[in-house]
Amino acid sequence: MIVRAFAPALVATFAVLAASAGLPAFAAAPPGSTAPDFSLPATDGRSVKLSEFRGKWVVLEWVNPGCPYVQKHYVSRNMQTLQRESGGRGAVWLAVNSTNPSHADYLKPAAMGQWMTAQGAAAHATLMDEAGQAGRAYTARTTPQMVIINPDGKVVYHGAIDDRRSSNPDDVKTARNHVRAALGEAMAGKPVSVASTTPYGCSVKY
């Protein structure tokens, strides 16, 4: 009986130990490297595993609705347009929110999902990376930050969404959109001319 009384505490201890042993370390995913796999809950509750999409092109977008740089690309509809375009070409778009629940910018899954819907976003799924596991695996520094993964599971582009490092929505008109360019080149079997850039924006709120 005593054992039974303490058993839950012991089980919980081991569960937490096991979880902490598996804490994600920081890694990077530069172009040419294998994209680190992850499994995250989407805002609608289903679980999404990156490796499920092996054989397809995948675009990862780090997102935080509280960030003015993210707002720039949603207010200008730049991001939604890119999502639809990529989807039209058969790519799977995954938005990842790595904001820690303790941060003021954090949105609960439902609220995050609603925000994406309200923006008219066309992501395949919006993933809640509350522990920052996927963010760390990709060294996501900023929102937005973009990664393109080819059907073999290799990173072909990693960095900024475009070359106008500002928060002004008007700048998207004159910017070179690195993601559109890289996805176009890569899908056409050409080498990606600009495969690695320095992302810009707000820090990811780990």
Add this chain to the structure above:
Amino acid sequence: MILRILLHAISLALMLAGVPASGQPVRADHAEAELIARAQALVPGKPATLGLRIKHDREWHTYWINPGDSGMPTTLQWKLPPGTKAGPIQWPTPKRIPLPPMMNHGYDGEVVLPVEITLPADWPVGQTAKLAARADWLICKDVCIPGGADLTLSMPVVAADPAPDPKWASLFEAAFAAMPAGKVPRAEATTAAGIIALKLHGVKPLPGREVYALAGVEGLVESAAPQTVKVEDDVTVIALNVTSNLSFTESRFSGIVVGVADKAMAFEAPLTGKLVAGKGIEEGGAKPQKPVAAPGAEDLSLALALVFAFLGGTILNLMPCVFPILSLKVLGFARGGGISAMRINGMAFAAGVVLSFLVLAGILLGLRAAGEAIGWGFQLQSPAVVTLLALLFFVIGLNLSGVFEFQSLLPHSLASATLDHPAADSFLSGVLAAVVASPCTAPFMGAALGFAITQGTLASLLVFGALGVGMAAPYVLLAWFPAWLKRLPRPGPWLATFKQFLAFPMYATVVWLAWVLLLQLGPNAIIWFGAALVLIGLGTWMIARPGGGAWRAFAALVAVAGVVIAWPGGESAATPAATSQAEGWAPWSKDEIAKLNGAGTPVFVDFTAAWCVTCQVNKKVVLETRAVRDAFAAKSVKLMRADWTRRDPAITAALAEFGRNGVPVYVLHAPGKPPLILPEILSERIIADALKGL
């Protein structure tokens, strides 16, 4: 010469005529911005120093030319009269702003970004020059807001020798004092496998200074990665990690290096070798100043924290606040009914204890989630709670002394209800035990519990649960194995004597809490507190006298009056802190530590609180001894004390940087080294060993 004096007189006359330099500060989100000039007038054809002044709100910052992992450099777009030239922003050496796991570079407080402006040589003297610029920046705290302002500045124009503007003299001086000075005579950089070896010829690390390089552009160096420094003859080699988001394509690498001269120095190095992306941010790499624990103070793993919490809970039973109540509870078992009834009581008691601890942890986590900068021990940072606890201990003491019986305090219905439901009675005993234990957890287990709080909700609740389980464990065991009770002395007349004796640890606890109150509220509060004790003593004594309902109501009124007069009026913030500062100990200041460290002086910080018994023991037994004070003096260590007796968000934040949320914490800040955290239980030996490293 005569001409110069004449020109000077003319320029003076012009200024007196009412055309002084004039600009307008513009208020933007979390900052004020203004165009300012170092001199009171411009001279045609001569470069003049202007500046963008940004005054950040506290804790907000803007960015250097290479902002680091996130952020945006501040920009200026000039709108100048034809022929007028503006140079680039001259960037003062930025601060490194850790944003774990990342690193940014920027400025806080009030800063000036100087720019050189030259009017055309044929500009007519006496004609005001109207200068305008659009400034854009990103200002961040934990969130970021793009900011900007349209700024103007009208400057009188004189023929020569304009006087400096005294209003801005010190700001410009500070900006130029912080400017990198000089260039490393020769520098070269080679790269392979995601590492850059930056070789700086002819410079050496200054003793006691941390040496690091900052790349002048984004997209090359991993800002948060630790840098290793080697010195080979007269060459200083700094190994830098290449960023995982590599976008650098130049063949020359320039930036600044800190720690090889009084001021930062610029370097420009040809970069050879194959540039490939680095491994990204390594865990923990974001804090080059990541505190390290001294031997014996390793970070608690959760498993260990749970074990400690369990043991701590068990030991709590022996603390002066808990022991009297619980020893009586144990002896009460001996009078208990059947075995199954005892087991139910034991479990009910355990449930009361564990639930109370979880509720307490829940309150703390909830308050923290709501943005309160508090930590474990928060319950003792509130004078109201300390007062209530002290009065509760006093009442329990009176009860043990035999002044009155608890039954006489309760309405009859409630008293009989507890008798009818012994399990409920046990549960309430558990709650009471946890409440009386709460002041004792902070003093003895503050650091361990404070650690737990920083580890997330689940871990915190587990640790507090383990504490409760540990505290309840002896009773659950006794309830299950009542045979053990036979070893305890049988109740008898001695029990009354023993019970009366147990009142004294209670009174001792009252004295200790009174001292905490004294430090929190000042001496006057203690008079009221003392008067409250008298009134409560009188009231409870009256209740125990024979008398009717009116008499008992009157007695209760007297006791309640005691609580009312002792109630601390409002928060203690109005009263000056009666801190536990002692001679030779300066009040803690983060800026001061940085300054002293910058000047090569080590700093030892004692994070303490009056209600923290461990802190007081360390102070008396170690820190204030002759030997230790001499050891500090021998190494010219500056001593600082951070007093957390009352709530202090700045100290709470500082504790959080060390992964703590409770006191004591002892930290040695040696110049150029990460802060060293010493164990919670100090000894002269530990201090001596830590000082050896200086």
